[in-house]
Amino acid sequence: MPLRSGPLIVPAAVMKRLPMYYRYLHALVEEGVERLSSQELSGRMGISSSQLRQDLNCFGEFGQQGYGYRIADLYQAMCQILGVEKRYKAVLVGVGNLGKALINYEGFRRRGLVVIGLFDSDENIIGQEINGLTVNNIRKLGEFIKQEQVEVGVITTPAKAAQEVADILAAGGVKGIWNFAPQPITASPEIIVENTHIGDGLLNLFYKLKEK
Amino acid sequence: MPLRSGPLIVPAAVMKRLPMYYRYLHALVEEGVERLSSQELSGRMGISSSQLRQDLNCFGEFGQQGYGYRIADLYQAMCQILGVEKRYKAVLVGVGNLGKALINYEGFRRRGLVVIGLFDSDENIIGQEINGLTVNNIRKLGEFIKQEQVEVGVITTPAKAAQEVADILAAGGVKGIWNFAPQPITASPEIIVENTHIGDGLLNLFYKLKEK
Protein backbone atom coordinates (compact mmCIF):
# COMPACT_ATOMS: atom_id res chain seq x y z
CA MET A 1 0.00 0.00 0.00
CA PRO A 2 2.85 2.38 -0.82
CA LEU A 3 2.42 6.13 -1.14
CA ARG A 4 4.44 7.39 -4.06
CA SER A 5 7.47 9.37 -2.95
CA GLY A 6 9.04 12.39 -4.59
CA PRO A 7 7.27 15.39 -6.03
CA LEU A 8 3.77 14.45 -7.08
CA ILE A 9 2.10 15.90 -10.13
CA VAL A 10 -1.54 16.06 -9.17
CA PRO A 11 -3.91 17.47 -11.80
CA ALA A 12 -6.24 20.17 -10.50
CA ALA A 13 -9.25 18.06 -11.45
CA VAL A 14 -8.04 15.23 -9.23
CA MET A 15 -7.35 17.57 -6.33
CA LYS A 16 -10.93 18.78 -6.40
CA ARG A 17 -12.20 15.25 -6.00
CA LEU A 18 -10.06 14.41 -2.99
CA PRO A 19 -12.52 15.81 -0.40
CA MET A 20 -15.25 13.66 -1.93
CA TYR A 21 -13.06 10.58 -1.64
CA TYR A 22 -12.39 11.46 1.98
CA ARG A 23 -16.11 11.82 2.73
CA TYR A 24 -17.15 8.56 1.11
CA LEU A 25 -14.30 6.57 2.56
CA HIS A 26 -14.97 7.88 6.03
CA ALA A 27 -18.61 6.88 5.75
CA LEU A 28 -17.69 3.42 4.44
CA VAL A 29 -15.26 2.86 7.29
CA GLU A 30 -18.01 3.81 9.74
CA GLU A 31 -20.35 1.38 8.00
CA GLY A 32 -17.71 -1.28 8.46
CA VAL A 33 -17.27 -2.04 4.78
CA GLU A 34 -14.08 -4.02 4.37
CA ARG A 35 -13.51 -4.35 0.65
CA LEU A 36 -14.84 -2.81 -2.56
CA SER A 37 -13.81 -3.02 -6.20
CA SER A 38 -13.12 0.19 -8.12
CA GLN A 39 -16.42 -0.41 -9.90
CA GLU A 40 -18.49 -0.67 -6.71
CA LEU A 41 -16.71 2.24 -5.07
CA SER A 42 -16.90 4.56 -8.06
CA GLY A 43 -20.52 3.59 -8.60
CA ARG A 44 -21.47 4.92 -5.19
CA MET A 45 -19.68 8.17 -5.91
CA GLY A 46 -21.21 8.62 -9.33
CA ILE A 47 -17.94 8.54 -11.24
CA SER A 48 -16.39 5.97 -13.58
CA SER A 49 -14.18 3.17 -12.31
CA SER A 50 -11.56 4.26 -14.79
CA GLN A 51 -11.46 7.70 -13.26
CA LEU A 52 -11.20 6.37 -9.73
CA ARG A 53 -8.25 4.12 -10.59
CA GLN A 54 -6.61 6.88 -12.60
CA ASP A 55 -7.00 9.36 -9.74
CA LEU A 56 -5.60 7.05 -7.09
CA ASN A 57 -2.67 6.30 -9.35
CA CYS A 58 -1.37 9.82 -8.87
CA PHE A 59 -0.53 8.93 -5.30
CA GLY A 60 0.44 5.28 -5.33
CA GLU A 61 -0.84 1.74 -5.64
CA PHE A 62 -3.54 1.09 -3.08
CA GLY A 63 -5.44 -1.82 -4.59
CA GLN A 64 -4.86 -5.48 -5.10
CA GLN A 65 -5.41 -7.08 -8.49
CA GLY A 66 -8.28 -9.52 -8.51
CA TYR A 67 -9.49 -8.30 -5.14
CA GLY A 68 -10.15 -4.58 -5.03
CA TYR A 69 -9.44 -2.01 -2.35
CA ARG A 70 -9.30 -2.49 1.41
CA ILE A 71 -11.45 0.42 2.54
CA ALA A 72 -9.75 1.00 5.88
CA ASP A 73 -6.33 1.13 4.25
CA LEU A 74 -7.51 3.38 1.45
CA TYR A 75 -9.08 5.74 4.00
CA GLN A 76 -5.81 5.88 5.91
CA ALA A 77 -3.96 6.67 2.71
CA MET A 78 -6.46 9.40 1.80
CA CYS A 79 -6.00 11.00 5.22
CA GLN A 80 -2.26 11.07 4.63
CA ILE A 81 -2.65 12.47 1.14
CA LEU A 82 -4.87 15.27 2.42
CA GLY A 83 -2.75 15.94 5.46
CA VAL A 84 -5.72 15.35 7.75
CA GLU A 85 -3.79 13.64 10.50
CA LYS A 86 -2.07 16.96 11.20
CA ARG A 87 -3.72 19.38 13.69
CA TYR A 88 -4.07 23.07 12.87
CA LYS A 89 -4.55 25.71 15.55
CA ALA A 90 -7.28 28.06 14.42
CA VAL A 91 -9.25 31.13 15.40
CA LEU A 92 -12.77 31.90 14.25
CA VAL A 93 -13.81 35.49 13.70
CA GLY A 94 -17.50 36.39 13.55
CA VAL A 95 -19.55 34.42 16.05
CA GLY A 96 -22.95 34.68 14.40
CA ASN A 97 -25.09 31.71 13.50
CA LEU A 98 -22.73 30.48 10.80
CA GLY A 99 -19.76 30.82 13.12
CA LYS A 100 -21.58 28.91 15.84
CA ALA A 101 -22.55 26.21 13.38
CA LEU A 102 -18.93 25.70 12.40
CA ILE A 103 -17.67 25.70 16.00
CA ASN A 104 -20.11 22.96 16.92
CA TYR A 105 -19.57 20.80 13.87
CA GLU A 106 -17.54 17.81 14.95
CA GLY A 107 -16.53 17.11 11.36
CA PHE A 108 -14.08 20.00 11.45
CA ARG A 109 -12.30 18.76 14.50
CA ARG A 110 -12.11 15.34 12.89
CA ARG A 111 -10.47 16.91 9.85
CA GLY A 112 -7.85 18.51 12.05
CA LEU A 113 -9.12 22.03 12.74
CA VAL A 114 -8.66 22.90 16.40
CA VAL A 115 -10.38 26.17 17.19
CA ILE A 116 -8.65 27.76 20.18
CA GLY A 117 -10.02 31.30 19.97
CA LEU A 118 -13.30 33.04 19.11
CA PHE A 119 -13.57 36.73 18.24
CA ASP A 120 -16.31 39.22 17.52
CA SER A 121 -16.85 42.98 17.53
CA ASP A 122 -20.40 42.90 18.94
CA GLU A 123 -20.56 43.77 22.66
CA ASN A 124 -23.57 41.47 23.05
CA ILE A 125 -21.62 38.49 21.80
CA ILE A 126 -18.26 39.18 23.47
CA GLY A 127 -18.08 37.23 26.72
CA GLN A 128 -20.46 34.47 25.62
CA GLU A 129 -19.19 30.96 26.15
CA ILE A 130 -19.46 28.48 23.29
CA ASN A 131 -18.10 24.96 23.37
CA GLY A 132 -15.90 25.86 26.30
CA LEU A 133 -14.44 28.95 24.65
CA THR A 134 -15.18 32.55 25.59
CA VAL A 135 -15.75 35.03 22.77
CA ASN A 136 -13.07 37.73 22.84
CA ASN A 137 -13.05 41.29 21.64
CA ILE A 138 -11.72 41.47 18.11
CA ARG A 139 -9.19 44.07 19.25
CA LYS A 140 -7.30 41.27 20.95
CA LEU A 141 -7.12 39.18 17.77
CA GLY A 142 -3.71 40.25 16.45
CA GLU A 143 -1.97 39.75 19.76
CA PHE A 144 -3.63 36.36 20.32
CA ILE A 145 -2.54 34.99 16.96
CA LYS A 146 1.09 35.82 17.59
CA GLN A 147 1.06 34.56 21.16
CA GLU A 148 -0.59 31.26 20.35
CA GLN A 149 1.06 30.80 16.96
CA VAL A 150 -2.29 30.35 15.26
CA GLU A 151 -2.00 28.81 11.79
CA VAL A 152 -5.48 29.13 10.34
CA GLY A 153 -8.10 31.89 10.50
CA VAL A 154 -11.76 31.25 9.78
CA ILE A 155 -13.76 34.32 8.71
CA THR A 156 -17.51 34.17 9.30
CA THR A 157 -18.14 37.89 9.58
CA PRO A 158 -20.45 39.99 7.41
CA ALA A 159 -18.99 40.85 4.02
CA LYS A 160 -17.94 44.37 4.98
CA ALA A 161 -15.67 43.26 7.81
CA ALA A 162 -14.02 40.37 5.95
CA GLN A 163 -11.07 42.18 4.38
CA GLU A 164 -10.20 44.02 7.56
CA VAL A 165 -10.17 40.76 9.50
CA ALA A 166 -8.10 39.11 6.79
CA ASP A 167 -5.51 41.88 7.13
CA ILE A 168 -5.24 41.34 10.89
CA LEU A 169 -4.92 37.59 10.40
CA ALA A 170 -2.23 38.06 7.76
CA ALA A 171 -0.30 40.54 9.92
CA GLY A 172 -0.47 38.06 12.80
CA GLY A 173 1.19 35.43 10.66
CA VAL A 174 -1.43 32.82 9.86
CA LYS A 175 -0.61 30.44 7.00
CA GLY A 176 -4.13 29.92 5.74
CA ILE A 177 -7.49 31.70 5.73
CA TRP A 178 -10.85 30.02 5.29
CA ASN A 179 -13.28 32.71 4.21
CA PHE A 180 -17.07 32.44 4.22
CA ALA A 181 -17.85 36.05 3.41
CA PRO A 182 -19.39 36.37 -0.05
CA GLN A 183 -16.82 39.00 -0.96
CA PRO A 184 -13.53 37.49 -2.06
CA ILE A 185 -10.62 38.66 0.09
CA THR A 186 -7.07 39.41 -0.91
CA ALA A 187 -3.90 38.53 0.95
CA SER A 188 -0.22 38.27 0.14
CA PRO A 189 0.51 35.27 -2.06
CA GLU A 190 2.28 33.20 0.58
CA ILE A 191 -0.96 33.01 2.55
CA ILE A 192 -3.36 30.40 1.25
CA VAL A 193 -6.92 31.63 0.99
CA GLU A 194 -9.82 29.26 0.57
CA ASN A 195 -13.15 30.90 -0.19
CA THR A 196 -16.34 28.98 0.53
CA HIS A 197 -19.35 30.63 -1.05
CA ILE A 198 -22.36 28.88 0.38
CA GLY A 199 -24.77 30.72 -1.90
CA ASP A 200 -23.20 29.24 -5.02
CA GLY A 201 -24.84 25.90 -4.38
CA LEU A 202 -28.26 27.52 -4.46
CA LEU A 203 -27.61 29.07 -7.85
CA ASN A 204 -26.50 25.69 -9.20
CA LEU A 205 -29.79 24.27 -7.97
CA PHE A 206 -31.83 27.07 -9.53
CA TYR A 207 -30.03 26.77 -12.82
CA LYS A 208 -30.73 23.06 -12.99
CA LEU A 209 -34.37 23.60 -11.99
CA LYS A 210 -34.74 26.14 -14.76
CA GLU A 211 -33.21 23.80 -17.33
CA LYS A 212 -35.85 21.14 -16.85
CA MET B 1 -27.88 42.81 -25.59
CA PRO B 2 -29.68 39.75 -26.90
CA LEU B 3 -29.95 36.47 -25.06
CA ARG B 4 -29.53 33.58 -27.46
CA SER B 5 -32.75 31.74 -28.09
CA GLY B 6 -33.29 28.06 -28.72
CA PRO B 7 -31.73 25.18 -26.86
CA LEU B 8 -28.42 26.25 -25.37
CA ILE B 9 -25.45 23.94 -25.17
CA VAL B 10 -23.69 25.03 -22.01
CA PRO B 11 -20.54 23.11 -21.10
CA ALA B 12 -20.44 21.87 -17.53
CA ALA B 13 -17.29 23.89 -16.88
CA VAL B 14 -19.08 27.09 -17.84
CA MET B 15 -22.08 26.25 -15.69
CA LYS B 16 -19.87 25.92 -12.64
CA ARG B 17 -18.54 29.42 -13.16
CA LEU B 18 -21.93 31.11 -13.41
CA PRO B 19 -22.40 31.60 -9.65
CA MET B 20 -19.01 33.32 -9.53
CA TYR B 21 -20.06 35.65 -12.34
CA TYR B 22 -23.24 36.42 -10.45
CA ARG B 23 -21.33 37.24 -7.27
CA TYR B 24 -18.80 39.51 -8.90
CA LEU B 25 -21.34 41.30 -11.05
CA HIS B 26 -23.62 41.91 -8.09
CA ALA B 27 -20.72 43.42 -6.13
CA LEU B 28 -19.70 45.61 -9.07
CA VAL B 29 -23.24 46.89 -9.51
CA GLU B 30 -23.31 47.77 -5.81
CA GLU B 31 -19.98 49.57 -6.22
CA GLY B 32 -21.54 51.53 -9.05
CA VAL B 33 -19.08 50.38 -11.71
CA GLU B 34 -20.55 51.21 -15.08
CA ARG B 35 -18.24 49.67 -17.64
CA LEU B 36 -15.39 47.15 -17.73
CA SER B 37 -13.48 45.44 -20.51
CA SER B 38 -13.26 41.67 -20.55
CA GLN B 39 -9.65 42.06 -19.47
CA GLU B 40 -10.43 44.17 -16.41
CA LEU B 41 -13.41 42.05 -15.45
CA SER B 42 -11.65 38.72 -15.86
CA GLY B 43 -8.61 40.08 -14.05
CA ARG B 44 -10.67 40.66 -10.93
CA MET B 45 -12.05 37.17 -11.10
CA GLY B 46 -8.70 35.54 -11.66
CA ILE B 47 -9.56 34.02 -15.02
CA SER B 48 -8.41 34.85 -18.56
CA SER B 49 -10.23 37.38 -20.71
CA SER B 50 -10.48 34.77 -23.41
CA GLN B 51 -12.35 32.48 -21.08
CA LEU B 52 -14.73 35.19 -19.95
CA ARG B 53 -15.66 36.11 -23.52
CA GLN B 54 -15.92 32.47 -24.51
CA ASP B 55 -18.18 31.71 -21.55
CA LEU B 56 -20.53 34.62 -22.16
CA ASN B 57 -20.75 33.62 -25.79
CA CYS B 58 -22.71 30.53 -24.82
CA PHE B 59 -25.62 32.76 -23.90
CA GLY B 60 -25.48 35.69 -26.29
CA GLU B 61 -23.64 38.87 -27.18
CA PHE B 62 -23.50 41.17 -24.19
CA GLY B 63 -20.53 43.39 -25.00
CA GLN B 64 -19.80 46.19 -27.38
CA GLN B 65 -16.70 46.15 -29.55
CA GLY B 66 -14.20 48.82 -28.65
CA TYR B 67 -16.04 49.58 -25.42
CA GLY B 68 -16.45 46.55 -23.19
CA TYR B 69 -19.37 45.42 -21.07
CA ARG B 70 -22.01 47.53 -19.35
CA ILE B 71 -21.95 45.99 -15.90
CA ALA B 72 -25.58 46.67 -15.02
CA ASP B 73 -26.77 45.09 -18.26
CA LEU B 74 -24.48 42.12 -17.89
CA TYR B 75 -25.70 41.59 -14.33
CA GLN B 76 -29.30 41.66 -15.53
CA ALA B 77 -28.46 39.10 -18.20
CA MET B 78 -26.71 36.87 -15.68
CA CYS B 79 -29.78 36.96 -13.43
CA GLN B 80 -31.89 35.84 -16.34
CA ILE B 81 -29.45 33.11 -17.31
CA LEU B 82 -29.44 31.74 -13.78
CA GLY B 83 -33.17 32.10 -13.32
CA VAL B 84 -32.66 34.27 -10.26
CA GLU B 85 -35.53 36.61 -10.95
CA LYS B 86 -37.88 33.69 -10.25
CA ARG B 87 -39.04 33.11 -6.66
CA TYR B 88 -39.02 29.63 -5.15
CA LYS B 89 -41.12 28.68 -2.14
CA ALA B 90 -38.98 26.72 0.26
CA VAL B 91 -38.98 24.94 3.58
CA LEU B 92 -35.96 24.49 5.79
CA VAL B 93 -35.63 21.37 7.90
CA GLY B 94 -33.25 21.32 10.84
CA VAL B 95 -33.19 24.61 12.73
CA GLY B 96 -29.78 24.33 14.36
CA ASN B 97 -27.07 26.94 14.02
CA LEU B 98 -26.49 26.26 10.34
CA GLY B 99 -30.22 26.40 9.63
CA LYS B 100 -30.52 29.69 11.49
CA ALA B 101 -27.54 31.09 9.62
CA LEU B 102 -29.19 30.30 6.30
CA ILE B 103 -32.58 31.70 7.34
CA ASN B 104 -31.01 35.00 8.30
CA TYR B 105 -28.74 35.33 5.29
CA GLU B 106 -30.25 37.97 3.04
CA GLY B 107 -28.24 36.71 0.09
CA PHE B 108 -30.57 33.73 -0.25
CA ARG B 109 -33.67 35.84 -0.44
CA ARG B 110 -31.94 38.00 -3.03
CA ARG B 111 -31.22 34.91 -5.07
CA GLY B 112 -34.88 33.97 -5.00
CA LEU B 113 -35.26 31.54 -2.13
CA VAL B 114 -38.37 32.37 -0.09
CA VAL B 115 -38.44 30.28 3.07
CA ILE B 116 -42.07 29.92 4.19
CA GLY B 117 -41.73 27.07 6.66
CA LEU B 118 -39.28 25.86 9.31
CA PHE B 119 -39.27 22.34 10.74
CA ASP B 120 -37.43 20.45 13.42
CA SER B 121 -37.85 17.34 15.54
CA ASP B 122 -36.43 18.80 18.77
CA GLU B 123 -39.13 19.81 21.28
CA ASN B 124 -36.89 22.61 22.56
CA ILE B 125 -36.72 24.19 19.12
CA ILE B 126 -40.31 23.64 17.99
CA GLY B 127 -42.30 26.77 18.71
CA GLN B 128 -39.33 29.15 18.53
CA GLU B 129 -39.82 32.14 16.29
CA ILE B 130 -37.09 33.02 13.80
CA ASN B 131 -37.30 35.81 11.29
CA GLY B 132 -41.08 35.92 11.71
CA LEU B 133 -41.55 32.18 11.21
CA THR B 134 -42.48 29.67 13.90
CA VAL B 135 -40.63 26.36 13.92
CA ASN B 136 -43.05 23.50 13.33
CA ASN B 137 -42.97 19.87 14.31
CA ILE B 138 -41.42 17.81 11.54
CA ARG B 139 -44.47 15.55 11.59
CA LYS B 140 -46.37 18.34 9.85
CA LEU B 141 -43.80 18.64 7.06
CA GLY B 142 -45.38 16.39 4.43
CA GLU B 143 -48.81 17.97 4.75
CA PHE B 144 -47.37 21.50 4.67
CA ILE B 145 -45.43 20.92 1.46
CA LYS B 146 -48.50 19.71 -0.37
CA GLN B 147 -50.77 22.44 0.96
CA GLU B 148 -48.37 25.27 0.18
CA GLN B 149 -46.99 23.75 -2.99
CA VAL B 150 -43.43 24.07 -1.76
CA GLU B 151 -40.85 23.74 -4.53
CA VAL B 152 -37.54 23.54 -2.71
CA GLY B 153 -36.47 21.79 0.49
CA VAL B 154 -33.34 22.78 2.40
CA ILE B 155 -31.90 20.08 4.64
CA THR B 156 -29.73 21.26 7.54
CA THR B 157 -30.29 18.32 9.84
CA PRO B 158 -27.64 16.01 11.28
CA ALA B 159 -26.41 13.39 8.81
CA LYS B 160 -28.52 10.58 10.22
CA ALA B 161 -31.84 12.36 9.61
CA ALA B 162 -31.05 13.64 6.13
CA GLN B 163 -32.28 10.74 4.03
CA GLU B 164 -35.54 10.43 5.97
CA VAL B 165 -36.23 14.13 5.49
CA ALA B 166 -35.36 13.86 1.81
CA ASP B 167 -37.94 11.08 1.44
CA ILE B 168 -40.66 13.22 3.02
CA LEU B 169 -39.74 16.16 0.81
CA ALA B 170 -39.80 13.96 -2.28
CA ALA B 171 -43.14 12.41 -1.34
CA GLY B 172 -44.54 15.90 -0.83
CA GLY B 173 -43.60 16.85 -4.37
CA VAL B 174 -40.69 19.27 -4.14
CA LYS B 175 -38.74 19.83 -7.33
CA GLY B 176 -35.37 20.45 -5.76
CA ILE B 177 -33.45 19.63 -2.58
CA TRP B 178 -30.54 21.59 -1.22
CA ASN B 179 -28.69 19.28 1.14
CA PHE B 180 -26.09 20.34 3.69
CA ALA B 181 -25.75 17.03 5.47
CA PRO B 182 -22.34 15.49 4.83
CA GLN B 183 -23.97 12.26 3.78
CA PRO B 184 -25.10 12.33 0.15
CA ILE B 185 -28.82 11.71 -0.21
CA THR B 186 -30.67 9.85 -2.92
CA ALA B 187 -33.95 10.78 -4.55
CA SER B 188 -35.82 9.84 -7.71
CA PRO B 189 -34.11 11.27 -10.78
CA GLU B 190 -36.76 13.89 -11.55
CA ILE B 191 -35.90 15.66 -8.30
CA ILE B 192 -32.82 17.82 -8.50
CA VAL B 193 -30.48 17.39 -5.57
CA GLU B 194 -27.72 19.86 -4.84
CA ASN B 195 -25.29 18.81 -2.14
CA THR B 196 -23.24 21.46 -0.39
CA HIS B 197 -20.44 19.95 1.66
CA ILE B 198 -19.04 22.75 3.75
CA GLY B 199 -16.18 20.63 5.06
CA ASP B 200 -14.73 20.13 1.58
CA GLY B 201 -13.37 23.68 1.55
CA LEU B 202 -11.36 22.95 4.66
CA LEU B 203 -9.73 19.91 3.09
CA ASN B 204 -8.80 21.97 0.04
CA LEU B 205 -7.14 24.45 2.36
CA PHE B 206 -5.27 21.75 4.26
CA TYR B 207 -4.09 20.11 1.08
CA LYS B 208 -2.69 23.39 -0.22
CA LEU B 209 -1.06 24.13 3.14
CA LYS B 210 0.59 20.75 3.07
CA GLU B 211 1.88 21.25 -0.48
CA LYS B 212 3.88 24.31 0.44
Next chain:
DNA sequence: TAGATTGTTAATCGATTAACAATC
Protein backbone atom coordinates in the same frame (compact mmCIF):
# COMPACT_ATOMS: atom_id res chain seq x y z
C1' DT C 1 -4.53 -22.62 -11.35
C1' DA C 2 -8.51 -19.67 -13.25
C1' DG C 3 -11.10 -15.57 -12.44
C1' DA C 4 -11.17 -11.08 -11.15
C1' DT C 5 -9.61 -6.66 -10.90
C1' DT C 6 -5.98 -3.62 -10.75
C1' DG C 7 -2.39 -0.25 -12.77
C1' DT C 8 -1.35 1.93 -16.90
C1' DT C 9 -1.17 3.09 -21.72
C1' DA C 10 -3.39 4.92 -25.78
C1' DA C 11 -7.52 7.12 -27.81
C1' DT C 12 -11.17 10.31 -27.23
C1' DC C 13 -13.25 14.01 -25.66
C1' DG C 14 -13.83 18.60 -23.73
C1' DA C 15 -11.99 22.93 -21.99
C1' DT C 16 -8.73 26.67 -22.29
C1' DT C 17 -5.90 29.79 -24.69
C1' DA C 18 -4.23 32.38 -28.59
C1' DA C 19 -5.13 35.06 -32.35
C1' DC C 20 -7.52 38.03 -35.34
C1' DA C 21 -11.21 39.67 -38.34
C1' DA C 22 -15.40 42.16 -37.38
C1' DT C 23 -17.18 46.28 -35.60
C1' DC C 24 -18.43 49.73 -32.28
Next chain:
DNA sequence: TAGATTGTTAATCGATTAACAATC
Protein backbone atom coordinates in the same frame (compact mmCIF):
# COMPACT_ATOMS: atom_id res chain seq x y z
C1' DT D 1 -11.82 58.07 -38.78
C1' DA D 2 -8.51 55.45 -35.66
C1' DG D 3 -8.23 52.85 -31.54
C1' DA D 4 -10.06 49.61 -28.72
C1' DT D 5 -12.25 45.57 -27.68
C1' DT D 6 -15.46 42.24 -28.75
C1' DG D 7 -17.14 37.67 -30.85
C1' DT D 8 -15.42 33.66 -32.82
C1' DT D 9 -12.38 30.39 -35.00
C1' DA D 10 -8.40 27.41 -34.80
C1' DA D 11 -4.64 25.44 -31.98
C1' DT D 12 -3.25 23.73 -27.63
C1' DC D 13 -3.73 21.69 -23.60
C1' DG D 14 -5.66 18.76 -20.02
C1' DA D 15 -9.03 15.44 -18.41
C1' DT D 16 -11.81 11.39 -19.13
C1' DT D 17 -12.71 7.02 -21.00
C1' DA D 18 -11.63 2.64 -23.09
C1' DA D 19 -8.95 -1.22 -23.26
C1' DC D 20 -5.84 -4.67 -21.84
C1' DA D 21 -1.55 -6.68 -20.11
C1' DA D 22 0.09 -7.46 -15.49
C1' DT D 23 -0.80 -9.88 -11.40
C1' DC D 24 -3.04 -11.03 -7.10
